[in-house]
Amino acid sequence: MRWRSGRRSTNIEDRRASGPVRMRFPFPAGGGGRKGGGISLGSIVVILVLMFVFDINPLELLGGGGSLTPTSYEQGTQPQSSAGQEADDEMKDFVSAVLGDTEDTWHALFNELGTSYREPKLVLFRGAVQSACGFAQAAMGPFYCPGDQKVYLDLGFFDDLRRQYGAPGDFAQAYVIAHEVGHHVQNLLGTSGKVQRAQQSTDETGANQLSVMLELQADCYAGIWANRAERARQILEEGDIEEALRAANAIGDDRLQKQSRGYITPDSFTHGTSDQRMRWFKRGLTAGSLESCNTFATNSL
Numbered sequence: 049m050r051w052r053s054g055r056r057s058t059n060i061e062d063r064r065a066s067g068p069v070r071m072r073f074p075f076p077a078g079g080g081g082r083k084g085g086g087i088s089l090g091s092i093v094v095i096l097v098l099m100f101v102f103d104i105n106p107l108e109l110l111g112g113g114g115s116l117t118p119t120s121y122e123q124g125t126q127p128q129s130s131a132g133q134e135a136d137d138e139m140k141d142f143v144s145a146v147l148g149d150t151e152d153t154w155h156a157l158f159n160e161l162g163t164s165y166r167e168p169k170l171v172l173f174r175g176a177v178q179s180a181c182g183f184a185q186a187a188m189g190p191f192y193c194p195g196d197q198k199v200y201l202d203l204g205f206f207d208d209l210r211r212q213y214g215a216p217g218d219f220a221q222a223y224v225i226a227h228e229v230g231h232h233v234q235n236l237l238g239t240s241g242k243v244q245r246a247q248q249s250t251d252e253t254g255a256n257q258l259s260v261m262l263e264l265q266a267d268c269y270a271g272i273w274a275n276r277a278e279r280a281r282q283i284l285e286e287g288d289i290e291e292a293l294r295a296a297n298a299i300g301d302d303r304l305q306k307q308s309r310g311y312i313t314p315d316s317f318t319h320g321t322s323d324q325r326m327r328w329f330k331r332g333l334t335a336g337s338l339e340s341c342n343t344f345a346t347n348s349l
Contacts, residue, residue, distance in 0.1 A: 049219045050283050057148035059167050061198070062140065064174045114231040114240075114263060115191035116224055117299050117319070139203050140172060146222045149283065150229045153276045157338070158236075168232040169198040170225070177202075190224055192231035194240055199228040213298035217291030219284075223270050223329070224295065230269030234262065252315075259318040260301075261343040264328040267296060267320070268341035271332025279336070289333070296325040324349050 151167050158165035171177060176185045180195030186202035193200065201224075209224065210216040234240045243262050247255040274292070278284045297303070300322025305312045319325070328349075332341050343349060 049222060049285055049288050050281075051142060051145040051149070051218065051222075054145040054281070054283070055148040055152065056141070056144040057151055057167075057170070059147060059151070059169045060140065060144050061169050061171045063177060064136075064172050064203075066173075114228075114234075114259075114266060115189050116227050117189040117304070136203055139206065142218065142221070143170065143172070143201065143203075143225060146225045147229070149277050149281070150226055150273050152280070153273045154229070154233060156280070157272070157276065161338075166197070166236060168192075168229060169196075171198050171200045173200060173202055174204070175202070190228050192228045192235075194231075194235045197232060197235065199225070199232065201225070201228070209295060209298075213295070215291065215295035215298045217287070217294075219288035220291040220295035223274075223292040226270035226273045227266050229273070230266035231262075233269055234266065239265070256316060256318050260320045260324075260349065263319040264324055264349060265341050265343040267325050268328040268332035268343065271329040271334070272336055272338070272341065274333050275336030292329060293326050296329050297322040300325050320349065 147170050151165070154165045171179070174186070176183065177200055178184075179193040179198065179200055181191075181193035184191065184200060186204060190199065190201045190205055192198070205224070206221050209220060231240065240262065243258050247258050250258070270292075274284070274289075299319070301317035301319050302312045302314075302321045305316075320328070328341070328343065334340075
């Protein structure tokens with residue numbers, strides 16, 4: 049990917065050196081606790097039970113936004129060497145360049161729609177972070193929080209994308225960022241809010257299906273970015289698209305469930321299968337238009 053000559057975004061919020069995060073929750077305590085006093089001990093117990101017994105993403109319990117991966121990944125917490133810090137800083141530069149490129153793409157596309165694009169912030173953190181959607185750990189993977197319109201990313205995820213998921217390459221990493229920015233676009237266009245309201249009036253299977261549609265649309269929006277960025281700035285190099293497709297393939301619900309459980313349960317899918325994720329990314333890449341990414345108006349995802 050040709051990124052080094054690209055414009056750097058000014059919307060990077062670096063919290064990697066901010067120290068331990070104090071756990072806070074965005075809703076009040078119940079059962080007679082003081083107003084605004086945080087969550088009760090009993091509620092914490094309930095949340096933890098739901099997380100570990102039913103494999104629930106904690107952001108779903110805390111009102112959070114979409115994340116790239118439906119299951120957690122493992123990440124080491126060893127202190128970095130000077131060489132590791134240099135690599136981390138270069139990766140920050142890469143993230144800034146990719147985010148800047150997504151800004152250029154979506155500004156141009158929103159102008160075509162006769163409206164303006166509001167740029168998201170991207171928060172770099174290490175280990176754990178506090179967002180408007182609640183407390184989150186790096187093991188949850190990258191995610192977007194509609195409450196503060198920020199993308200959250202621990203750079204260690206890119207190491208796991210290469211080692212654990214078998215999806216190396218800078219364009220695979222760019223796909224991750226573009227997917228989360230896709231959730232921001234959904235938020236600006238009102239899609240996320242409509243989906244959330246629809247999920248509240250259906251059963252669990254129906255809510256999961258709506259989540260799949262939302263995630264696949266974000267994959268398609270990542271494809272739109274690649275299409276528009278290539279046409280405007282010629283960012284692609286040989287093998288880049290294959291890198292993104294390997295990443296999309298690696299984090300499908302079916303593949304991750306098979307690896308972790310040995311079997312799959314389609315009704316529990318929240319992000320889409322590997323084939324679906326690759327197909328919708330390619331659809332956005334080929335067409336380069338919002339109309340091509342309407343996952344909510346198709347009989348075949």
